[in-house]
Amino acid sequence: MPRTRRRAGRDPVAIDDDATLHAMGYPRKLTRRFQAFDNFAISFTIINIISGIFSSFGFGMNAGGPRVLVFGWIGVSVMVLFVGAAMAEVASAYPTSGALYFSAGKLARRHKGAWSWFTGWLNFVGQVGGTAATGYAAATFVQAFLALQWTSYRPTAHQTVLITALIIVLQGLANTYTVRLVAVLNRISVWWLLIGLVVIVGALVVGPDEHRSASFVTHFVNNTGFTSGLYGGMLGLLVTSWTFTGFDGSFHMSEETVRATVNAPRGITRAIAWSAATGLVLMLALVYSIGDYTKVAGSAAPPVQILIDGLGTGGAKALLLIVIGAMLFCGLANLTSNTRQIFAFSRDGAMPGSRWWHSVSPRTRTPVKAVWLAVVCSLALVLPGWWSHTAFTAIVSVNVVGLFLAYAVPIFLRLRLGADFSPGPWHLGRWSRPIGVVAVIWVLLSSALFMLPQASPITVDSFNYAPIALAVVLVVATVWWFATARRRFQGPVSYGRPDEVAAMDLV
Known part of the structure; x- marks a missing residue:
């Protein structure tokens, strides 16, 4: 179990947030308005079981069916909790907005700049791809709602791109204003998800005239086109893996979180645990409400078809609004996390135009320019969808792989460091190494x-x-590294001694 302990004159829990940040070489520029619940809320919202399950359920129906959807969810959730716990231990030791790339640079024994560089760019690309993909999914479900509302409406690729662009711009506007607004929206998102879950599950329990028998969870389906059932079932595990991304959001919000050395790691692990439990309930509700399996699996949006078959068009439309709202909150939180990573990466001089992207608005105390860089990059990834959905899918497909590889790097480096690693107040004790080993192995297998x-x-x-x-x-990052970056970027920088950086505080 995670616990706290004293180390060499260090208070295990009541560590001063600013003193911790100053000891890592950074002045305080961002406002600390995130309490423990707010920090949990951002990762819980990005994971977003409603958005994740509704987006990928159809793939799972054809890759393993109910057996993999249900039992795969349980097994993969446990593996992701191992990854989250190992990341949380690192977050407690290095509670900065730089998160993964910062800790990679600090934990590496040699080539600190290179480890930090590649981790940072994997994290950046993964997060930008996540914002684009979540916005695109929301636009797709918006159009599904419009098609139910007006039967003459015919969704097109151009309309999907335009709606996606509008969604991302609106999320950028929300992130432009104060941290307090973002925190409030994330609190609302948690209750939206939990109440929405109760409403959807309750409707699926009461609404349909018939439900599947209890043994239906063991039903196996392989419609992937591959003859190997084992291979098809393994692909079905991706449904859960697609859902459980973005929990590094709690890590990235460390510099805006009160008692970050404890609340950030707790935010990561609690978000995963709550998502695992609530997601299983939603998964079971959908699985037991499947009517004609072939019809549902072959539909454009299987979860929507389940709602229509069980609740009628009116009920399906009402619940779709809950799903769309969840996706919008997910994209908002994802963009917030992405922005903080850009802010921190630029603060260390790792991005072109770094001087711009790590600046903070004196009025809102938020990195406004970093927000709009994230927006523009996400829109750039969405644009190919105007001509080809395949092109869009190809570009954002690096989202999950990039993120999980970025998660694994600091965990791997922490394992290599062994007893030389100095944990923060939240740590895994003697379980640290076995949990870290399982986490790295799982990331490699799932990737x-x-x-x-x-x-x-x-x-x-x-x-x-x-x-x-x-x-x-990786090729672009490697060429860039050897061409110019290795001469100007040596990993996380220090702005001076703790007393010197304290004098630079802007908040």
């Missing part, structure tokens, strides 16, 4: 799954572009 073919026959439209997208990111 391999993400890059394997996911449908047969393999065509231009069904090809999995994640390996190509990841290779492009």
Whole structure:
């Protein structure tokens, strides 16, 4: 169990947040308005079980069916909790907005700049891809709602891109204003998710005339086109993995969180645990409400078809509004996390135009320019969808792989450091190493799954572009590193001694 302990004159819990930040070499520029619940809320909202399950449920129906949807959810949730716990231990030791790339630079014995550089760019690309993909999913469900409301409405790729762009810009505007507003919206999002879950599950329990038998959870389906049932079932595990991304958001909000050395790691682990429990309830409700399996699995949006079959068009439309709201909150929180990573990465001089992106608005105390860089980058990823959905999928496919590889790097480096690692107040004690080992192994296995073919026959439209997208990111980052970056970026920088950086505080 995580616990606290005293280390060499250090108060294990009541550590001064500013003193901790100053000891890491940074002045305080951001406002600390996130309490423990707010920090939990951002990761819980980004994970977003309603958004994740509704977006990927159809894939799971064809890749393993109910058996993998339900039991795969349980197994993968446990593995993700291992990853989250190992990350949380690192977050307690290095509670900064830089999060993964900062801790990678600090934990590496050699080549600190390189470890930090590649971790930071994987994290950046993964988060930008996540913002774009979440906005696109929300736009898709908005159009599903419009098609139910007006039968003459025909969704098009152009409309999806335009709605996605509008959503991302509105989320950028929300992030432009104060941290207090973002915190309030994230609190609302938690209750939206929890109350929405109760409403959706309650409707699926009461509404349909018939439900599947208890044994239906063992039903196995392999419609992936591959003859191997084992391979098809393993692909189904991706449903849960797709959902459980973005919990590094609590880590990125450390510099705006009160008692961050404790509340940030708790935010990570609690968000995963609550998402695992509530997501299982939603998954079971959807699985037991499936009517005609072939009809539902073959529909454009299987969860929507389940709602229509069980509750009628009126009921489906009402619940779709809950789903769309959850997706909008998810994108908002994802953009917030992305912005803080850009702010911190720029503060250390790792991005072109760093001087711009780490500046903070004197009025709102938020990194406004970083917000709009994140918005522009996300819109750039969405734009290819104007011509081809396949092109859009290829570009954002690096989202999950990039994020989980970025998660694994500081955990791996912490393992290599061994007894030389100085944990923060929240740590895993003697369980630290075994949990870290399991976390790294799981990330490697799940990343391999993400890059394997996911449908047969393999065509231009069904090809999995994640390996190509990841290779492009790594090649660009590598060329850039050896060409110029290694001479100007040596990893996280220090702005001076604690007393010197304290004098630079802007808040």
